Structure formats: structure tokens, C-alpha cells
Amino acid sequence: MAPHTIRWGIMATGGIANTFVRDLLIDPKTRDASDVSHQVVAVASSSSQDRATKFIADTGIPAGCAVYGDYESLVADKNVDVIYVATPHSHHYQNVMLALQAKKNVLCEKAFTVNAAQTKILCETAKKNNCFLMEAVWTRYFPLSIQVRRLIQSGEIGEVLRVVADTSFANEVEKEFDTANRMVNPDLAGGALLDLGIYSLTWVFQTLYHTLPRDQRKAPTVAAQMTPYHLTGADESTTILLSFPTTTPSNDTHPQHSQGIAMTNIRVASDPDEKGSAGPAIRIQGVKGEIQVFGGPAYRPTTYRIVPKQGHGAVRTVEYEFPGKGHGMYWEADEVARCLRDGKLESEGMPWEESIVIMEVMDEVRRQGGLMYPQKIESTEFPLPL
Structure with missing residues (x-):
């Protein structure tokens, strides 16, 4: 049986996105994952299209990958199955909401959001729009x-x-x-x-x-x-x-x-x-x-x-070794592919409920420590320019 292939759109072009994409490009067979495969079909940078083009060249993404200088174009791309959000924590809520409103599946870097209220709304939106959503706590899938x-x-x-x-x-x-x-x-x-x-x-x-x-x-x-x-x-x-x-x-x-x-x-x-x-x-x-x-x-x-x-x-x-000389992020990508193949909205390895509880813990830690972020990035308003 042919592997189930997932087409990825990459949101942001920083260091973590570079590492993730390099892992995606390693043949899954090196880690005995013959049931799924990955393609990177679109990359977007909010700063410039040139930066996205350079990212594609630097990571070795094969020809044919779409290039965007804004995130709105990325989430509108009909060839994208799932979007990997690799922006700073401060922007996760706005970026994931943008993708979910476009009814795109999402893998979002940790920490999921800035606070638990934002995480709850993202999970509710994913359920409402029948979208897969997962916090990218890659260590869990090792x-x-x-x-x-x-x-x-x-x-x-x-x-x-x-x-x-x-x-x-x-x-x-x-x-x-x-x-x-x-x-x-x-x-x-x-x-x-x-x-x-x-x-x-x-x-x-x-x-x-x-x-x-x-x-x-x-x-x-x-x-x-x-x-x-x-x-x-x-x-x-x-x-x-x-x-x-x-x-x-x-x-x-x-x-x-x-x-x-x-x-x-x-x-x-x-x-x-x-x-x-x-x-x-x-x-x-x-x-x-x-x-x-x-x-x-x-x-x-x-x-x-x-x-x-x-x-x-x-x-x-x-x-334990990291097959194919990878960093280890491919295991969470494989989990996303299998969840999408099986029609799941969340992963058993990192369920929404657990992401919310952990965010609630961090909210309480910040409360006790007196740490508050600027109101704009704590906000649940959407859309909100940052």
C-alpha cells in the first residue's frame, strides 16, 4: 500500500522551521515509517517573499514549492493539507486562528499560546471547523x-x-x-x-x-x-x-x-x-x-x-539514535500524518485537554511570579494586528 502523503505549508522561516523542514525531507523509511510521507508545498514569510525563497533554497525543498510574502496567502493555498506554525509564542493565537478560520489543519509550536484562554478558543474553533490541531511538543513522540x-x-x-x-x-x-x-x-x-x-x-x-x-x-x-x-x-x-x-x-x-x-x-x-x-x-x-x-x-x-x-x-x-541523522522532529510530523489519515482532530499523545491544563499551570505560575505580558499578546480578540 502506498504511504499516506501529507502536504505541508510552513508559516515563518526562523531556526525552528528550518530544523523541522530538514527533518520532513528525510526519507521516513529510515525510521521504519513506511505508512506516511511528507511534502513541503508552500512556505510563507511575513517579512518578505525573498526570505521565503531563501528558506526554500537553504533547506533543500524540491522545486515546485509555492512562495508567499504573507500568511493570508499561505492559508488560502488549496494544495496545503496542514500548516506548521513556527512563529514566536506571542503570535501563535493570531496565526493559528488565521489558519483555522481558513479551515486548515494546524501543528503549532510550543508553548501553544500565551495563556489558557487562548488555547481553549483555538481548540473550540478547531472542533467547530472540523480541523486537526496539535501542540508541537515533539519530545512526546520520541x-x-x-x-x-x-x-x-x-x-x-x-x-x-x-x-x-x-x-x-x-x-x-x-x-x-x-x-x-x-x-x-x-x-x-x-x-x-x-x-x-x-x-x-x-x-x-x-x-x-x-x-x-x-x-x-x-x-x-x-x-x-x-x-x-x-x-x-x-x-x-x-x-x-x-x-x-x-x-x-x-x-x-x-x-x-x-x-x-x-x-x-x-x-x-x-x-x-x-x-x-x-x-x-x-x-x-x-x-x-x-x-x-x-x-x-x-x-x-x-x-x-x-x-x-x-x-x-x-x-x-x-x-536511542536519531535515524537519518535527523533532529527528531519527524516523529511528531508522522503523528500528524497518521491523525489526518485516520480522520482525527487531536492526537492522543498530546490531547487538547492536556495542552489546556498545562497552559493553566503556566498561567498560575506567572500569576504567582507577577509576570504579565503586554495586553495585546494576552488578548483573545481576533483579528488583532501585532
Whole structure:
């Protein structure tokens, strides 16, 4: 049977879009994905058509790809099956709404939006217009991540009661980032939380929340501390304690309670020497042992280790490769293709409900830290020029 081919339109031409497209162009057969394939049929830059043309040349997209200097033309292209939104977080709501109003399917980069109210409206609009919509939390679709979740669900380390996850980088912030840089610019919803902290939250949620049946998943209570960057007010360091009224996988231990600690920082690194000497960035702790996740950093792990409780077996280490010398974004693209093939509006791996809960957590973290973005990018009004 011929593979199901999905035709992609790329919205924005920055670094993340470059990485995503390069992965799309790798033959799916290199990762044993013979059932789906991908074509990039249109690219749009909001700044100029020339920039989109250069992007096509730089990434090696085959001839015949349409080129646009605005997003309205991209969403109107009848040859496009799904649009990959790779703009800054601050613009996601407006850009995704534009696509959904044109009844286009969407894969939107994380963080999904700036706040939960925006995410809810996007999901409601997707349902109303019968469009597929997914937050591009690519780490969830790695074979390593899937296997770790299965190990938890099988009881490999017993009832899981605590997860610690860190996604941090050591930057000389004042030297490396001017105040307009997206990492520290509130006008672009900048700061550690939405850009990096989402990965720490991803590991906490995919292990303590997503491993339970959907009817048993319950939102956590949140306590957070945030350090603002003195030049812009965006967060440079955020630590979140999440308390879930559940445990996994059986959810019947006493007390029924588990904790996640999600950390992010742009001045200190979770992997200082970039050789793994500091140990795992993620520790998933159960009553019979723990699973440690290494490499990457946390968003692109390469190895996990199972450390059983003393007397319960030997330590085991499993390493994963990235087929075709890819970055790993092709696995989420394959998920999109299969969902579209099967007529699904959302992915079981990253369902709308879970994206909303995670955005609600980040809303509460920002509330406790006193971090507000400009009203325009927090707004649910559409259309609204930014």
C-alpha cells in the first residue's frame, strides 16, 4: 500500500522551521515509517517573499514549492493539507486562528499560546471547523519517551511518586541577549518559562499525568518561584512544585499523592559540560526504583537508565539514535500524518485537554511570579494586528 502523503505549508522561516523542514525531507523509511510521507508545498514569510525563497533554497525543498510574502496567502493555498506554525509564542493565537478560520489543519509550536484562554478558543474553533490541531511538543513522540511511559504503566518502577525535571542553559545573559531577543523580550512572550520550562513540565505531565487513563487524570495544585530578568522583567529562572492528587500507574496507594518539580533557568545549566557529567536532567522515582533520562538536553534525550531498588535486579541503560541523522522532529510530523489519515482532530499523545491544563499551570505560575505580558499578546480578540 502506498504511504499516506501529507502536504505541508510552513508559516515563518526562523531556526525552528528550518530544523523541522530538514527533518520532513528525510526519507521516513529510515525510521521504519513506511505508512506516511511528507511534502513541503508552500512556505510563507511575513517579512518578505525573498526570505521565503531563501528558506526554500537553504533547506533543500524540491522545486515546485509555492512562495508567499504573507500568511493570508499561505492559508488560502488549496494544495496545503496542514500548516506548521513556527512563529514566536506571542503570535501563535493570531496565526493559528488565521489558519483555522481558513479551515486548515494546524501543528503549532510550543508553548501553544500565551495563556489558557487562548488555547481553549483555538481548540473550540478547531472542533467547530472540523480541523486537526496539535501542540508541537515533539519530545512526546520520541520512541524513548513512549518507552518510558510504557515502563511506568507496566509497573517497572512501582508506583511513581515524584518526578524532577530540569531544562536550563548557562548563558551570560547581558552579553548574549539584547533586550529585543525573544528569550528575554516580554513583547514576544519571552522568558525561561514558555520557551524552556515547557519541557520540564512536559516530563512531569507525560509521566505523572498522561500515564493514567484519561478519566483518572487530575490537574495539580501549583506553587512557584520566579526570578525576573532585571532589564526586561521576563523570567530568567522559574521553579515549579506541582502536587497531583493521584499516583501512577495504579492510583491506589496511600496517600494518593505525587509531586513534580519542574525547573528552568537561563543562567545555570542542567548539563554544564554538555557531556552528561552532572547526571540525569530527569529523574522519575517510584517505590521500586527510578528511571533516569539523559542527554539532549531534556527536550532531545538520547538515553534512559533504569535503577531498581536494591535487591531487585541490575541497572539497565538503553540508548536511542536519531535515524537519518535527523533532529527528531519527524516523529511528531508522522503523528500528524497518521491523525489526518485516520480522520482525527487531536492526537492522543498530546490531547487538547492536556495542552489546556498545562497552559493553566503556566498561567498560575506567572500569576504567582507577577509576570504579565503586554495586553495585546494576552488578548483573545481576533483579528488583532501585532
